[in-house]
Amino acid sequence: MNKKSKYQYLFLLLKPYKKSFLITLMLIVIGAVGVIVGPKIFGEITTLIIQGFSFNNNQLVVNLDYAALYSKILFLTGVYILITIVNYFRDYVMGKVASSIAYELRVKIDQKINKMPIAYLDTTKDGDIISTVINDVNTLFEGLTESLAQGFYSIILVIGILSMMLSISVPLTLIPVLSIPVIVVIGMTIMRLSKKYFTSQQTQIAELNVQVEELLANFTTVQSYNGQAQSLAMFKKVNDELVKNAQKGNFLSGMLFPLTAFINNIAYVLAVIFGSRKVISNALNIGELQSFIQYMQQFTGPLQQISQLGQYVQSCVAASERIVKLLDAPEMQERDNLITLPEVAGNVTFENVNFSYVSETPVIKNFSLDVKAGSTVAIVGATGAGKTTLINLLMRFYEINDGVIKLDGVDMRDISYEAISSTFSMVLQDTWLFNGSIKDNIAYGNQFTSDAEIEMAAKFANADHFIRTLPQGYDTVINEDSSNISQGQKQLLTIARAFLGNKKILILDEATSSVDTRTEKLIQEAMNKLMYGRTAFIIAHRLSTIKNADIILVMDKGNVVEKGTHEELLQLNKVYASLYQSQFENI
Numbered sequence: 001m002n003k004k005s006k007y008q009y010l011f012l013l014l015k016p017y018k019k020s021f022l023i024t025l026m027l028i029v030i031g032a033v034g035v036i037v038g039p040k041i042f043g044e045i046t047t048l049i050i051q052g053f054s055f056n057n058n059q060l061v062v063n064l065d066y067a068a069l070y071s072k073i074l075f076l077t078g079v080y081i082l083i084t085i086v087n088y089f090r091d092y093v094m095g096k097v098a099s100s101i102a103y104e105l106r107v108k109i110d111q112k113i114n115k116m117p118i119a120y121l122d123t124t125k126d127g128d129i130i131s132t133v134i135n136d137v138n139t140l141f142e143g144l145t146e147s148l149a150q151g152f153y154s155i156i157l158v159i160g161i162l163s164m165m166l167s168i169s170v171p172l173t174l175i176p177v178l179s180i181p182v183i184v185v186i187g188m189t190i191m192r193l194s195k196k197y198f199t200s201q202q203t204q205i206a207e208l209n210v211q212v213e214e215l216l217a218n219f220t221t222v223q224s225y226n227g228q229a230q231s232l233a234m235f236k237k238v239n240d241e242l243v244k245n246a247q248k249g250n251f252l253s254g255m256l257f258p259l260t261a262f263i264n265n266i267a268y269v270l271a272v273i274f275g276s277r278k279v280i281s282n283a284l285n286i287g288e289l290q291s292f293i294q295y296m297q298q299f300t301g302p303l304q305q306i307s308q309l310g311q312y313v314q315s316c317v318a319a320s321e322r323i324v325k326l327l328d329a330p331e332m333q334e335r336d337n338l339i340t341l342p343e344v345a346g347n348v349t350f351e352n353v354n355f356s357y358v359s360e361t362p363v364i365k366n367f368s369l370d371v372k373a374g375s376t377v378a379i380v381g382a383t384g385a386g387k388t389t390l391i392n393l394l395m396r397f398y399e400i401n402d403g404v405i406k407l408d409g410v411d412m413r414d415i416s417y418e419a420i421s422s423t424f425s426m427v428l429q430d431t432w433l434f435n436g437s438i439k440d441n442i443a444y445g446n447q448f449t450s451d452a453e454i455e456m457a458a459k460f461a462n463a464d465h466f467i468r469t470l471p472q473g474y475d476t477v478i479n480e481d482s483s484n485i486s487q488g489q490k491q492l493l494t495i496a497r498a499f500l501g502n503k504k505i506l507i508l509d510e511a512t513s514s515v516d517t518r519t520e521k522l523i524q525e526a527m528n529k530l531m532y533g534r535t536a537f538i539i540a541h542r543l544s545t546i547k548n549a550d551i552i553l554v555m556d557k558g559n560v561v562e563k564g565t566h567e568e569l570l571q572l573n574k575v576y577a578s579l580y581q582s583q584f585e586n587i
Helices: 003-051 066-115 118-122 126-168 170-217 219-224 228-254 256-280 286-327 387-394 417-421 438-442 451-460 464-468 487-501 517-531 566-572 575-584
Strands: 053-056 059-062 348-355 364-371 376-381 402-407 424-428 505-509 535-539 551-556 559-564
Touching: 003 066, 003 126, 003 286, 066 126, 066 286, 126 170, 126 286, 170 228, 170 256, 170 286, 228 256, 256 286, 348 387, 364 387, 364 559, 376 387, 387 505, 387 535, 424 487, 438 451, 438 487, 451 464, 451 487, 451 517, 487 517, 505 517, 551 566, 551 575, 559 566, 559 575, 566 575
Parallel strands: 376 535, 376 551, 424 505, 505 535
Antiparallel strands: 053 059, 348 364, 348 402, 551 559
């Protein structure tokens, strides 16, 4: 994405909040006017007081205009009260807008992730996406609240204060004005030099998130292989780079304040010297000089704030680049005029299907298969044979290169992803349960279901008994990593979820590969009930679980090398027979 389109996108993101921005701008103007008017009134008060005192024959004569004096003091007090109120509402409105934008961004990112192809998610680190959702959005939020409102405020102050100083004395105003180009050049130079460090910071924060996420997800493996030192070294390497870039970026951006303060202090001293000479020569009165000095003090403040905004701007731009990059990532593409299947029978046909993850490296080659509704198809073969790839193509997680896959005679590319998802249920080797109650986990994807239906599904899945032995039964909360129930119990819950979904086609991927013999029997019984009357695709290494399959496919390097029933393949006495005998040769 080029810079123009990137900033256009961010502008479109801010566009719905233009009314809030206008309100904020109005409040900023009111507050700035109050700040600008304050020193002028203060100088007039000083002039009234000085003019109210005189000496006559070495006697002090007091001739104060109390009415005018009290009037200006009350007016000045009112101005400062107004400034306080206006600044509060300004920060409140701007904070609300920034929070809304951050919320909308996270919603857009969440919606985007649901539209992304599996191919993109398989090649992108989870921690990188998590970092974008959390860190980059937070950085953009802080940038909006810190830099946008403060930037407008500072610019208006500079313009207003400059106008007031010109109205008091044009020659004296040249002193702070001549310092502005120097400050601008310094600021732009430092921003240009520091940008790459702030961009690197965001990238390295994402890398740290990836490492921490992987470490927590695989902590047992790290401990088992004594990989703590290696993990720490990898973490330290990225963390050291992050610290270096942060230090360099902060060092450069931190130079802005002392350099601009030094220049402003010199200008301040020069203004006091030349202003005093004008008072002595009666070109200015003491109140006007006091106002001018106050304006100079206020003038340096917003200039320094503008220079300090460079750090926020750089971080904000770096974060926005990563956010827009994610939101601009490819999405799953669907054809126009998609077909809706009112009722799915479950017939699946593969016709001359070819697929490769990387061009010129085929994984599935000229694959054809006709599966009748209600049939059970088992897929076996060595690791890398193409078993899981075949299932990914069936679910349209990846798009085929050539050929066609049909569902009830309809090209699956003409059916929406939502319709395909409502047709398939999956029970995988890697069970997925979220941090919530057992009831909610079973009902996942079926929100409008009753407790009775959930319990019925659990009974079909042979899960009801163990659920009722838990302290809170169906309301027992599964913790974040699902460690408070066993692997077999997790698998039974996913089978109960599939029962409740009541889909026409099932995909069972190594569902009994990591459980004990007794639990395997329970799972197998539940799976047999689940498959009844449904089209089922089973990936299995334990060949004892697929004896009753209607057809068994033996795959090798993307090709079907054998096809038939259990008995037919044993009689063939080739690859399948060899695999089967190797599993039972010790019995």
